[in-house]
Amino acid sequence: MSKPAAQAKPRKTFLQWCKSMRGQQIICTVTFLAVPLLLLFTFTYLPFFKMVEFSFFDMRYIGRREFVGLDNYIDVFTRDDCFQALKLSLYYMVGSVVQMAIALLFATILSFHVRGSKFFRGALYFPCLICGIAVGFIFKFFFTHGFVLDTLLSWVGFDVESLPYWLRDESINNIVLVACSVWKYVGQNIVMFIGAIASVDSTLYEAAEIDGANAWHRFKDIILPSIRTIVVLNLIISVSGALSAFEMPYVVTGGGFGTSTYFVIMDKLAHVDQKVGLASAMAIVLLALIMVVTFVQKRAEKWLDERDSRTPKAVVKADPNTAAQASSARPAHAE
Amino acid sequence: MPSNAAIRAKNITINILKYVLLIFSAFVALVPIVSLVNTAFKTEEEYANTNVMTLPENWLNFDNFITAWQQADMGRAFLNSFIILVCVLTGSVMISSMLAYVLNRFKFPGNGLIRNAFMIATLIPGIAAQVTVYQIMTSLHLVNSMPGYIILMMGTDVITIYIFLQFFENLSVSLDESAILDGCTYFGVFFKILLPLLKPAIVTSAILKGVGTYNEYYMANLYLQDKTKYQVVSTSLYVFSGPMGSQYNYICAGVIITIIPALIVFLLCQDQIYSGMAAGAVKG
Numbered sequence: 001m002s003k004p005a006a007q008a009k010p011r012k013t014f015l016q017w018c019k020s021m022r023g024q025q026i027i028c029t030v031t032f033l034a035v036p037l038l039l040l041f042t043f044t045y046l047p048f049f050k051m052v053e054f055s056f057f058d059m060r061y062i063g064r065r066e067f068v069g070l071d072n073y074i075d076v077f078t079r080d081d082c083f084q085a086l087k088l089s090l091y092y093m094v095g096s097v098v099q100m101a102i103a104l105l106f107a108t109i110l111s112f113h114v115r116g117s118k119f120f121r122g123a124l125y126f127p128c129l130i131c132g133i134a135v136g137f138i139f140k141f142f143f144t145h146g147f148v149l150d151t152l153l154s155w156v157g158f159d160v161e162s163l164p165y166w167l168r169d170e171s172i173n174n175i176v177l178v179a180c181s182v183w184k185y186v187g188q189n190i191v192m193f194i195g196a197i198a199s200v201d202s203t204l205y206e207a208a209e210i211d212g213a214n215a216w217h218r219f220k221d222i223i224l225p226s227i228r229t230i231v232v233l234n235l236i237i238s239v240s241g242a243l244s245a246f247e248m249p250y251v252v253t254g255g256g257f258g259t260s261t262y263f264v265i266m267d268k269l270a271h272v273d274q275k276v277g278l279a280s281a282m283a284i285v286l287l288a289l290i291m292v293v294t295f296v297q298k299r300a301e302k303w304l305d306e307r308d309s310r311t312p313k314a315v316v317k318a319d320p321n322t323a324a325q326a327s328s329a330r331p332a333h334a335e
Numbered sequence: 336m337p338s339n340a341a342i343r344a345k346n347i348t349i350n351i352l353k354y355v356l357l358i359f360s361a362f363v364a365l366v367p368i369v370s371l372v373n374t375a376f377k378t379e380e381e382y383a384n385t386n387v388m389t390l391p392e393n394w395l396n397f398d399n400f401i402t403a404w405q406q407a408d409m410g411r412a413f414l415n416s417f418i419i420l421v422c423v424l425t426g427s428v429m430i431s432s433m434l435a436y437v438l439n440r441f442k443f444p445g446n447g448l449i450r451n452a453f454m455i456a457t458l459i460p461g462i463a464a465q466v467t468v469y470q471i472m473t474s475l476h477l478v479n480s481m482p483g484y485i486i487l488m489m490g491t492d493v494i495t496i497y498i499f500l501q502f503f504e505n506l507s508v509s510l511d512e513s514a515i516l517d518g519c520t521y522f523g524v525f526f527k528i529l530l531p532l533l534k535p536a537i538v539t540s541a542i543l544k545g546v547g548t549y550n551e552y553y554m555a556n557l558y559l560q561d562k563t564k565y566q567v568v569s570t571s572l573y574v575f576s577g578p579m580g581s582q583y584n585y586i587c588a589g590v591i592i593t594i595i596p597a598l599i600v601f602l603l604c605q606d607q608i609y610s611g612m613a614a615g616a617v618k619g
Contacts, residue, residue, distance in 0.1 A: 025441055025521060028437065028441075028520075029443060032437045035430055035433075036430045036433070036496075039430070040490070043468055043471070043487060043490045044456040044459060044464065045452075045456075047464045047466075047467040047468045047471060048459060048464070050467040051466065054470075061469065114357070115354075120360070120361055122601070122605060123364045124364050125608075125609075126364070126368075126598070127368075129546055129598075129600075129601050129608075130368070130550070131550040131593055131594075132569070134572060134593050137589075138368065138371065138590060141374070141387075141586065141587065142367045142370065144583075146386075147387045148367070148370045151386055151387060188612060191609050191612045192612060192613055195610075195613030196613075214345075215349060244460040244462065244463070246460075246462050250553075263460070266463065266466065276466065279466045280467065283463035283467075286463060287460075287463065290458055290460070291458070
């Protein structure tokens with residue numbers, strides 16, 4: 001709380017300074033910012049700098065370390081289990097496109113009059129409130145040979161013996177894990193898109209109806225252009241999410257049977273094998289990739305904004321912030 | 336020109352298709368969860384001899400729940416989770432609302448920089464950061480300590496900060512000004528005038544942060560290593576992954592126990608969760 005620079009000035013004015021509005025404001029700013037900035041520095045930026053530092057060393061968490069230059073980075077690109085693992089991200093990228101499509105479909109359906117819409121939205125959203133470890137057990141149980149899924153399939157005519165081992169068969173298990181991930185997270189996108197659709201001017205639907213537009217036209221010509229910015233942004237965000245895919249392989253298969261994604265391997269290298277330097281190098285490489293994706297995202301955001309302002313459509317909420325505000329303000333005011 | 340009857344027939348088809356889709360998706364979303372209930376009520380013998388989808392004989396057989404509760408020492412887990420929740424929520428609500436107050440109300444050099452610093456922080460994936468956070472926590476002697484985990488969880492949560500920032504934007508500055516004319520200090524303005532008005536934002540962010548904290552398992556597993564003393568609800572389930580790995584009648588019961596609190600919170604606070612999601616997800 002003390003401001004050494006201020007204390008150096010004559011002492012009797014210091015108290016006055018403290019009481020003045022300007023002084024108060026500065027004291028208030030400093031005290032209110034101290035804790036959050038300290039936490040931000042200690043647990044986000046300091047780790048980042050350490051990561052850069054560690055990536056040049058061969059080291060464990062405790063004990064001696066040895067400078068190895070770029071060896072860790074060379075390892076990341078040449079070892080079979082590091083950079084190669086990013087191939088699995090392709091599954092997750094395809095998964096996130098599918099996830100967006102599903103989310104758009106259901107957000108559109110649920111945005112208009114549907115019986116039991118509250119129930120359906122809740123059912124689709126609830127999975128993302130379940131703890132990751134619990135989800136892991138749920139799917140181990142669900143996919144075990146002869147258990148839930150196999151039984152359901154046998155009811156509709158499949159022969160249980162001919163069904164594959166969903167989590168062990170390396171030709172399909174990654175697709176199964178992606179499906180699990182879609183199952184858990186699609187609800188979030190649905191809720192977000194419903195919020196965005198709610199901010200579309202509803203008189204447009206009435207006008208379209210008079211013009212004889214059907215549901216598909218309503219979706220294609222009104223809804224999609226209005227929420228395009230949010231959809232594209234989420235798509236790009238989920239691409240960087242796909243690069244850092246972690247949860248499902250970690251909790252369901254533990255990374256076994258060829259399901260280890262980049263981060264699962266990094267986690268194991270760091271905390272099991274204690275190859276901290278190599279793990280740091282992996283983290284840095286992925287961070288660089290994410291930066292590139294984010295840069296593309298920012299460009300896309302700017303481009304979309306400019307395009308939207310050039311072709312003014314009555315509806316368009318070009319700025320995602322205003323759309324978010326509109327959507328979040330709605331339920332709050334409904335209270 | 337399609338006739339009216341044709342249009343009506345088409346509308347009915349679309350409607351039917353719509354509900355078929357919705358019911359199917361709700362089925363897909365819920366079956367993995369609901370199928371646990373079945374097995375959780377079965378006796379060991381039943382579990383061994385019947386298909387997982389056959390209904391249990393006795394729906395009031397709570398033995399598995401009792402065993403799971405004892406095996407996973409869930410009493411302690413719930414107590415620890417509760418302590419962590421109370422501390423993390425109080426801390427993060429205070430930290431984030433103060434930060435948002437200063438960033439929203441005061442113009443000072445570095446304001447934009449600080450906002451950006453918090454936004455950029457979200458780019459670093461949590462799992463990657465833990466490679467070196469672990470080393471920092473070790474050197475601060477915060478591994479295997481509840482306060483250490485609480486501080487880490489309290490840390491910088493952009494979604495909470497964003498919810499508060501947004502809320503402050505909608506609170507008129509004239510409130511502050513009139514209070515200051517009445518002789519209130521800036522601290523007074525924040526604690527006496529604004530904090531009570533922030534209640535909706537506090538509720539929203541506390542629910543989101545609360546569910547997130549309750550479900551957090553990766554850092555809990557990493558930093559609360561003494562599983563007999565410091566286990567929390569999410570990590571208590573790890574008991575079942577060892578030698579008990581195939582006793583699904585206990586596992587199902589254990590999983591259901593951990594889901595119930597989340598389900599209750601969800602049923603009570605759906606609207607806040609949805610609005611918080613919409614606010615946070617776009618920025619996050």
